[in-house]
Amino acid sequence: MATSISKSQADLLASGFLDDIGSTKDELQPKGTISVLFQLAGELVDTAQKNLNKADRVASGALSESIKVRDPYVRGKTLICDIEALYYYLFVDGGVAGTKRGSGKYKFKYDSPGKNMVKAFQKWITKEGIKGKQDKKYTNISRRDTFRKSISESGKGLAYAMARSVKQKGLKRTNFMAKAIAKVEKKAAEQYGKAFRLDIINALPNKL
Numbered sequence: 001m002a003t004s005i006s007k008s009q010a011d012l013l014a015s016g017f018l019d020d021i022g023s024t025k026d027e028l029q030p031k032g033t034i035s036v037l038f039q040l041a042g043e044l045v046d047t048a049q050k051n052l053n054k055a056d057r058v059a060s061g062a063l064s065e066s067i068k069v070r071d072p073y074v075r076g077k078t079l080i081c082d083i084e085a086l087y088y089y090l091f092v093d094g095g096v097a098g099t100k101r102g103s104g105k106y107k108f109k110y111d112s113p114g115k116n117m118v119k120a121f122q123k124w125i126t127k128e129g130i131k132g133k134q135d136k137k138y139t140n141i142s143r144r145d146t147f148r149k150s151i152s153e154s155g156k157g158l159a160y161a162m163a164r165s166v167k168q169k170g171l172k173r174t175n176f177m178a179k180a181i182a183k184v185e186k187k188a189a190e191q192y193g194k195a196f197r198l199d200i201i202n203a204l205p206n207k208l
Contacts, residue, residue: 010038029203032195034072034079040191041069041081044184048085051176057092085177095173102170113163121159130158 014034049064057063066086073080095104099111 010035010042013038030196030199032199032202033192036191036195037072037079037081038069040184040188041083043187044083044180045069047183048177048180051179052092052174055174055176057174057176062086063089063092089177091171092174093177094175096171098166098168098170100168102172104170104173108167108170111164111167113160113167117163117167118156118159121162122155125155125159125162 011031014031018029018031018034045067048067052064063086066084067089068084070082070084091104091106094106096102097104097107099108
């Protein structure tokens with residue numbers, strides 16, 4: 001499902017969803033209410049992505065791209081529309097206290113970064129074109145291999161140093177998702193109320 005959803009798109013999605021679950025014309029069809037749900041879900045994703053960008057915490061873009069609206073489903077009598085994101089959004093949103101300083105909802109326990117964290121920094125270093133210092137231990141091999149290996153090794157060393165620094169200093173909280181949820185929640189009650197009233201009116205027979 002798209003992130004930013006227009007009213008016309010949401011109406012079509014709502015109609016398709018009601019058809020999929022076998023809703024009949026004799027039943028109350030909350031098309032307007034479901035449409036509002038889809039619009040608000042799309043707005044939440046769009047707002048979260050913008051908040052993340054404003055916080056200057058977009059490196060590879062993977063986290064921002066991972067925030068999506070999942071297909072809705074029914075559990076009992078409840079219609080659910082989930083928002084998905086890479087698991088570490090929790091740390092970016094709530095912040096992580098470092099081993100030496102900083103504060104946050106979470107906390108690093110050790111200074112040494114794991115392999116995945118170092119690899120993530122290596123990808124960022126490559127993307128940004130950051131170069132480390134060449135290592136002198138490669139001076140006795142060919143010039144081409146010296147360049148290739150020294151950049152590879154220095155990039156890994158730089159990535160490790162940066163990852164270790166983050167673990168010591170921590171990650172500042174951004175509240176990018178918390179702020180997006182708060183913004184959407186303010187609109188939800190009023191918009192759901194209006195939409196549901198219209199759904200009820202539209203469900204009334206033409207002649208009583």
